[in-house]
Amino acid sequence: MDYTNAFNDIVRAQKDAQRQLDFDDSQRELAGVEVGRIGRFLSPEAREALREGRGDGSRGGSSMSALDWMMLNDPAYARAYEGAMNALADAERAVDRALEQALERAETAQSILDDTLENAMKLPDGTAVFMDAEGVVRSEDGEAIDPVLAATLEWQGNEPSYELFVEQRDGLGAANDAVADIRRDQVELGDIREELTDQDDPPSKERVNVLQDRIEEIGSGYAPREQPEPVASTQSFSAAKPDLAGL
Structure with a gap:
């Protein structure tokens, strides 16, 4: 068995999974969805803006544009x-x-x-x-x-x-x-x-x-x-x- 290739395949799979998780989390944060994890992509101001946009939840959630996200975070x-x-x-x-x-x-x-x-x-x-x-x-x-x-x-x-x-x-x-x-x-x-x-x-x-x-x-x-x-x-x-x- 080629253990080196197998190890590299495992590492690549882990990185792919992490990238997918990061992407999913960023999309959830942009949509204002709470997933029980510490926010890693939006600033506190952006998250607050999303909470205010959602209000009491009667509107079914809101999203933040990519431009707003960049303005708030950079x-x-x-x-x-x-x-x-x-x-x-x-x-x-x-x-x-x-x-x-x-x-x-x-x-x-x-x-x-x-x-x-x-x-x-x-x-x-x-x-x-x-x-x-x-x-x-x-x-x-x-x-x-x-x-x-x-x-x-x-x-x-x-x-x-x-x-x-x-x-x-x-x-x-x-x-x-x-x-x-x-x-x-x-x-x-x-x-x-x-x-x-x-x-x-x-x-x-x-x-x-x-x-x-x-x-x-x-x-x-x-x-x-x-x-x-x-x-x-x-x-x-x-x-x-x-x-x-x-x-």
Whole structure:
């Protein structure tokens, strides 16, 4: 007989049995079930919370989430978790404020551009056109209008210039891009909150620290800073008629 292998098999069986007993006891403690043995897995605070949750037993017992268990039993984890959640709340507030401001700027930029298009010269078919600094009449996409057609337009001298239109159009694009960027950060923070508050599968302390670093990285992008105002239509207008000599 191979006594060494037999002995090792016995030891493994004992360890397996002990691991199963530990697991069963931990589950019973989490469920608030008294088994007559000294509690080995929950802190006194956690056990007290379970007793209070059970009350007089009329509700048939209660359970504690894995996140609550870690918070109650691991002070280092609790400190890391609290730090991450505080940083998350600060970042969420900063992002919400930034989004509100960005939406206002985008709305203002859109309104200004709409006014510019309304005041622009129109072709017979209603297409808005603008005169650039060189006297060339252009459509919104920058294409030069047929000079013969341009010669039929009756310019008043107060129409918005092509340069102003481009500046306002680009400003609106930048404002909309800023809104989209903020919304992406908002979604990411929402995903982080969901991960941090997972009651059944909470992140490890190391993961909590990683998440806090990312939270702070996002939040740092929303430090108070000067934001450019949209360019108003009244700041620049074309005053010269196109040079139609030689037509």
